[in-house]
Amino acid sequence: MEEKRNVILSAKDIEVKFRVRDNYLTAIRNVSLDLYEGETFAIVGESGSGKSVFTKTFTGMLESNGTISNGSVMFHGKDLTKLKTDKDWEGIRGAKISTIFQDPMTSLNPIRTIGSQITEVIEKHQGVSKGEAKKQAIEIMERVGIPNAAGRFDEYPFQYSGGMRQRIVIAIALSCHPEILICDEPTTALDVTIQAQIIALIRDLQKELGFTTVYITHDLGVVANVADRVGVMYGGQIIEYGTVEEIFFEPCHPYTWALLSSLPQLGVKGQELAYITGTPPSLYNKIKGDAFAPRNQHALKIDFVEEPPFFQVSDTHYAKTWLLDPRAPKLEKPEAIQNLHEKIKKMTDKGGSFHVEQ
């Protein structure tokens, strides 16, 4: 992990506002992120944290009432925030940066055949003939694991199962060999066995084709499986980021602690599961201090007064919490997530609850 990798996309100081009736909602409050080539970066957060909105700035897919009021997204020397019309986005959206969404049924056009939806994208972006496009389409259908791809080419989405539809969505997204693939909760609507297959598929394809993946999810188990680096989002900001091991084994922000502690895998029968009370803050109002403070049982008084800066924990690990300030009292992470690795290993080793013969 020591080789210097290239930064493929650099977002700086992004601020996104939405106009809702007469009010403004600041969905993204000053987020910066560097994406490295070939890595898998996972953005974890709950609904309302802004994770989907943030990645929509990379593809210009913000809703019509949303604007990027500040910041830049540098990709191949171009600032993506400056692109306005569809024409500006040609050659980038769908071609260099692709997105797959949560619900495969609504991502696919129900009245067109599966094959035509793939070839359409190939023809548009690569300008090849119909025959060549069909050949490539069948190839990629096989690559994503559709049995009897040639035979199923002319079928309609309703004839495919949920998992297969998601594979087609992946096929379409990858048909133009993008450099960045954004996966917005791609498996939330799928069964856990299908989910495992889909994330394995994406991982294999990434190894083969070398694209960068951005995973948006709320499921920490999926994050542990796929991610190289993780960013935790809350209230429109990334409040902690680091390598996946750092986030899971040495988390620093109380929100990350709370997320990890509330996992049912760590629950002990007969005892209460750790949980977070209350609701995420309203982003209509200007937030004073740390957005998580009202729900944080370890909040310091200063959390209500001033927004914490990023404190460096290691070269790759940063967290936005006053607890890392040298003046703050020393606080251990909650009991539930101490020795996390040992606890989980025990569960998956022989005799453990989640042990399976591999």
Added chain:
Amino acid sequence: MSSNNNGREVILSIKHVDISFDTGRKKKFVAVKDANFDIYKGETFALVGESGSGKTTLGRAILRINPCSAGEIEFEGKRISGKISREEDRNVVRNIQMIFQDPAASLNERATIEYCVSEGLYNFHLYKDEADRIAKVDKALQDVGLLPEHKSRYPHEFSGGQRQRVGIARAMIMDPKFIVADEPISALDVSIRAQVLNLMNKLKAEKNLTYLFIAHDLSVVRFIADRIAVIHLGEIVEIADSETLFQYPLHPYTISLLSAVPMPDPVVERDRHAIVYDPSKLDQSGEKRTMKEIRPGHFVYATTKEFAEYEEKLAEMEKELTREQN
């Protein structure tokens, strides 16, 4: 049904239940086939399966929302499926309640929380007077961690977790004995789920309830359930105590389900691979499968040949485990 009751009382009995739907075509769609198990008083019994497995359909059949096309459901020894008298139907409503999956869709958006929670009380006039009813509503809200001041608000003013707790209050105010919880936390944000699970456990202890907990997430089920039934495409494939199921999973579907649960540990996940369930690898002899008790309280859906294989595997696993412990 089981040889090992430990003197426990059976509160709900599913007896060889089939549930099928008319699709307008000749062949009916069979959602549940030959479901057969008992639920003991005071336990949390989990029914685990993926989408299309029939678990929700079975849960709804207990509440008499879906009819059974074969078999019977008994509550406290009396039949509650099929045609029953109005008195008996009333009884079902008073004693069995449901918590729904989608907190947004399961509350009447145009009614205040007070009405939502009081609905059952109104139907059976379970209060002395207005003051008594309001006191009951206040207490029900407080029991689930909400504030009495929330009574006059509308569901859309609340968060998902709060709405789900309103749904729980609505069920609890009826003082039921048995609750069917249909994926009560699947639609909630991850950090809110814990709160609802804790609440359900607390209420169960306080009010001596029995739960049928329908879920698709084995890690949740491990935390909350006493006994677990695994269901796949309408057939129940394995039933066991929570601990036993996780230590000695026998049916290949159970094993594939277990292997697919992602663990929150990047180092462990690296070496974990999901096992794909392949029904073609099972015994293709065509023999009708039945639920066979392989150990007291541990049942598996198998043919005779498969049963013998499971027996072998189980003996192996038990030997291993005693070896590890020594």
Added chain:
Amino acid sequence: MENESKNMNDLFTFAEFDEMESEHIAAPRYSYWKSVFRTFFRNKFTVAVAVLLLFILIFALIQPMHSGYSPIITPNINNADMKFLKPSAEHIFGTDHVGNEVFDAVWAGARNSIIISFTCTIINMVVGILVGAVWGFSKKMDKWMIEVYNVIANVPFLLLAMILCYVLGAGMKSLIITMTCTEWIFVAYFIRTQVMIIRDREYNMASKCLGTRTGTMIVKNILPYLISVIMTYVSRQIPSLISYEVFLSYMGLGLGTTNASLGRSISMYTSYMNGYPHLFWIPVGVLALISISLYIVGQRLADAADPRTHM
């Protein structure tokens, strides 16, 4: 300096944490009807049209009582100076072929149109909603009601109107009967479809599990959701019934010759269009104004009644 660092140190101590604090809802209480009217009145154009409509309705109700107009009372029928006068300050809409004020004729006719269409709409909606709600809920009723609907809905309206007119004679009462005897079933069918859409939603299932009876479910669970679509339907039905009435009267079937009627007026004045266009265009214009403003107000109210348009 000492105080400052003391304050800073104090800031780095733990704050009090109140679990129940986060359960409070800060937003002001939501009231459905308040939000409906707030949304409705927010748009200035809507308010203007609503005021206009209110004015028209009040005026149409009061003016004819004041003028005492009737098409068979023609005091100036032999006075040539009073006939065919162009609109002026003295005769706002001018006079017609029998020397009556067009102003009086138009408002008297409008009054009847409005009374009839409102009455018929109320009857159609009440009967239609009651029948439709039960129809949508009861799978058993649906089986035979659909057949009834197929029969009644296919009766050609104009033919029926002509027959009824012949049998019952002209006049307000028979017109009301004509316009309600089959119209209600379309409302019922519409309501039935809407009810079927929401009948199987989860919250209705929940109500059933709590033992709620069908009647209560219809009133508390279904009807509140239908307010918006019902308003939309009404906003179209009233102008539509006005058109029917005008047309029937135009054909000589509706209100007959003894009642003031826009349709009758238009029918009479059509022959004088070439020489005195004001006779034709003024009643038509007033008719259009009433219909359009009714439609706009109704539609905007329906939109405002949809909770999705509230904040």
